[in-house]
Amino acid sequence: MTPRRLGPFTVNPLGLGCMNLSHAYGTPPPAEAGEALLRRALDLGVDCFDTATLYGAGANETLVGRVLEAHRDRITLCSKGGLAMERRADGTLQRVIDGRPATLRRHVEASLQRLDTDVIDLYYLHRFDKTVAVEDSVGELARLVAEGKLRAIGLSEVSAPTLRRAHAVHPIAAVQNEYSLWTRNPEIAMLATCRELGTTFVAFSPLARAFLTDTLHDVSTLAEKDLRRGMPRFAPATYAANLKLLPPYVALAQEIGCTPAQLALAWVLAQGEQVVAIPGTSNIAHLEENMGAGSVGLTAAQLQRVDALINRHTVVGPRYSAASQADVDTEVFAD
Numbered sequence: 001m002t003p004r005r006l007g008p009f010t011v012n013p014l015g016l017g018c019m020n021l022s023h024a025y026g027t028p029p030p031a032e033a034g035e036a037l038l039r040r041a042l043d044l045g046v047d048c049f050d051t052a053t054l055y056g057a058g059a060n061e062t063l064v065g066r067v068l069e070a071h072r073d074r075i076t077l078c079s080k081g082g083l084a085m086e087r088r089a090d091g092t093l094q095r096v097i098d099g100r101p102a103t104l105r106r107h108v109e110a111s112l113q114r115l116d117t118d119v120i121d122l123y124y125l126h127r128f129d130k131t132v133a134v135e136d137s138v139g140e141l142a143r144l145v146a147e148g149k150l151r152a153i154g155l156s157e158v159s160a161p162t163l164r165r166a167h168a169v170h171p172i173a174a175v176q177n178e179y180s181l182w183t184r185n186p187e188i189a190m191l192a193t194c195r196e197l198g199t200t201f202v203a204f205s206p207l208a209r210a211f212l213t214d215t216l217h218d219v220s221t222l223a224e225k226d227l228r229r230g231m232p233r234f235a236p237a238t239y240a241a242n243l244k245l246l247p248p249y250v251a252l253a254q255e256i257g258c259t260p261a262q263l264a265l266a267w268v269l270a271q272g273e274q275v276v277a278i279p280g281t282s283n284i285a286h287l288e289e290n291m292g293a294g295s296v297g298l299t300a301a302q303l304q305r306v307d308a309l310i311n312r313h314t315v316v317g318p319r320y321s322a323a324s325q326a327d328v329d330t331e332v333f334a335d
Contacts, residue, residue, distance in 0.1 A: 001013055001014065001045075001294035001295075004200075004273060004274075004275075004276050005200060005274070006048060006076060006122065006173065006174060006200045006202070006276055007122055007152040007154070007173020007174050007199075007200055008151065008152055008173065009048075009076045009121060009122070009152075011047050011048040011076050011276060012045055012046060012047050012048065012294070013269050013275075013276045013277065013294065014046070014265065014269075014276070014277055014278075014279065014290065014291055014293060014294055015046060015047070015048030015049065015050060015076075015078075015202075015276060015277070015278040016038075016041050016046045016048070016049050016050065016278060016279070016280065016287070017050050017204055017205075017278040017279060017280030018038075018049055018050060018051045018055065018060055018063075018064055018280065019050075019051075019052070019055045019060065019280050020280040020281055020282045021034040021037065021038075021055075021056075021060060021063060021280075021282055022034070022055045022056030022059045022060035022063060023054065023055040023056045023059075023060060024055075024226070024227045025223065025226050025227065025228075025282075026222070026223025026224070026225055026226045027223065027225075028056065028282070029282045031063060033282070034063050034067075034282070035063065035066070035067050036284065037281070037282060037283075037284055037287060038063070038064065038067040038068065039067060040284050040287060040288070041287060042068075042071055042074075042075075044287065044288065044291045045291070046075075046291070047074060047075050047076060048075065048076045048078065048276070048278065049064055049068060049075055049076075049077055049078065050078045050079075050080075050176075050202075050204075050278045051064045051078070051079050051080075051115075052079055052080035052081070052083070052124075052126055053079065053080060053081045053083070053084045053107045053110065053111055053126070054080070054083050054084055054085065054095070054126060057084070057085040057093065058110065058114055061079060061111055061114035061115050062114045062115075064077075064115060065114055065115035065116040065117065066116070069115075069116045069117070072117060076121045076122065077115065077117065077120055077121045077122075078120070078121060078122040078123070078124065078154070079111050079115065079120050079122075079123055079124070080123065080124040080125070080126035080154075080156060080176075081103075081104050081107030081108060081111065081123065081124075081125070081126060082097065082098060082099045082103065082104055082107065082125045082126045082127055082129060082137065083095070083096070083097050083098075083126035083127045084096060084098070084107065086098075097127045097129050097327060098129055098132075099125060099127070099128065099129030099131075099132040099134070099136075099137040100129070100132055100136075100137075101136060101137065101139070101140035104125070104137060104140050104141060104144075105140060105144065108120070108123065108141075108144055108149055108150065109149075111123075112149060118148075118149075119148060119149055119150065119151055120149070120150050120151070121150075121151045121152065122150075122151065122152045122153075122154050122173055122174060123141060123144075123150045123152070123153060123154065124153075124154035124155060124156045124174070124176055125137050125138065125141065125153075125154070125155050125156065125158075125166075126156050126157075127156065127157055127327060127328065127329075128155070128157070128158050128162055128328075128329040130329070134155075134158075134162055134165050134166050134169075135165060135166070135168075135169050137166075138153060138155075138166045138169045138170055138172075139169055139170070141153045141170070142169060142170035145170070152171075152173035152174070153166075153170055153171070153172055153173060154172060154173055154174040154175065154176060154202070155172055155174075155175050155176070156175070156176040156177065156204075157176075157177055157178075157328040157329060157330055158175060158177070158328075158329045158330065159189070159190070159329045159330055159331050160188075160189035160190050160192075160193040160331065162329050163175055163190070163193055163194075163197070163199065164193065164197075167197055167199070171198075172197070172199050173199065173200060174199060174200040174201070174202050175190060175194060175199055175200075175201055175202065176202040176203075176204055176278075177190060177201070177202075177203070177204070177330055178203070178204055178205045178319065178330075179201070179203035179204075179205075179206060179268060179271075179275075179277075180203065180205060180206045180207065180208045180212060180264060180268060181208065181212060181264055181267055181306065181307075181309075181310040181311065182208045182211060182212070182233075182242075182310055182311075182312075182315045183205070183208065183319050184311060184312045184333075185319075185330050185331055185332060185333070186201065186203075186330075186331075188331040188332075188333065189331055190330075190331065191271065191272065191274075191275075194274055195272065195274055198274075199274070200274055200275075200276060201272070201274055201275045201276075202275075202276055202277070202278060203268050203275060203276070203277040203278070204278055204280075205280075206264060206265055206268045206277040206278075206279050207261055207264050207265070207279050207290075208264070209228055209231075209234075211233075211242065211246075212249075212260055212261060212263075212264035212310075213259075213260055213261040213264075213286070214246055214249075214250050214260040214261075217243065219234050219235075219236055219239045220236065222234070230321060230324070231319065231320065231321070231324075232317040232318050232319070232320070232321060233315070233316070233317040233318070233319060235317070238316050238317040241316040242315060242316050242317070245309060245310050245314055245315070246260075248309055249263070249306070249309050249310055252302075252305060252306055252309065256296070256298070256302060258292075258293070258296045259289055259292075261279075261286070261289055261290060261293070262289065262290070262292055262293040262296050263293075263296065263298075263306060264293075265277055265279060265290060265293035265296075266293050266296035266297070266298050267298065267303065267306055267307070269293070269294075270298055270303055312333055318332075
């Protein structure tokens, strides 16, 4: 695959989102399985690894740091802060968005220790804290860049106006928002704004949380604590309606000579040279399949055909519940 720019770095356009190894999809795999997957990713040419303070309440950063420390000079290491699991007075954990400068500094310092590194290449504000001016949050991250603890700054789950405000304080190297055939919100304004500002767009969940892999057909099999159980598109009746989109999509992938997952990733990468994708998985076979998407070239006619099959008009249901949508700053379609 031809490398692409990620802020000041050059990376394989397919990176690895590491969340699956510690967080969000039920019981995570054993540590040794996560370590094996990270090592296999290195073997396959992955050179961009994405983690966060939130994932596994720091466990994911510890895992990533332990495995990748010996390869630090050949990878772009990305993490995120401003969203974490914080302990309540009763000892239980709660998910907290906090973009205050002091909190971000604390998160960065803790991430540096867990990742066993002196500097994090790209550090994202994981969520825009709407009680704190984004200029204040980014200003503190800029000070951490000046101190040599971060190399570049990114934002996650934000809108184009928020990106512009942040970029006026310090260059924003990347924006990481959800983007796939079935989540088109970045097409409202973010993709164009990233092109204008020279900001890389990083697509997370480019496989639609397994929908576009054609491997998840029964949502009743999801683990009790799988975050998809709280997402409207994965409600049983809604998901059954969305499954009807897959047969012609799978047939098109077969015609092209790739898997459904590879078609989904190839489509994302075809949306512009400023786009990279970070699919996540805990399965080595799926990792190998995903990386094969780099060799899938799509013609203009094929792109039009796949685009017409799965899009915002054909997909049923919003991507988030009203409560979850309130926690993010991304644009939503009017209809």
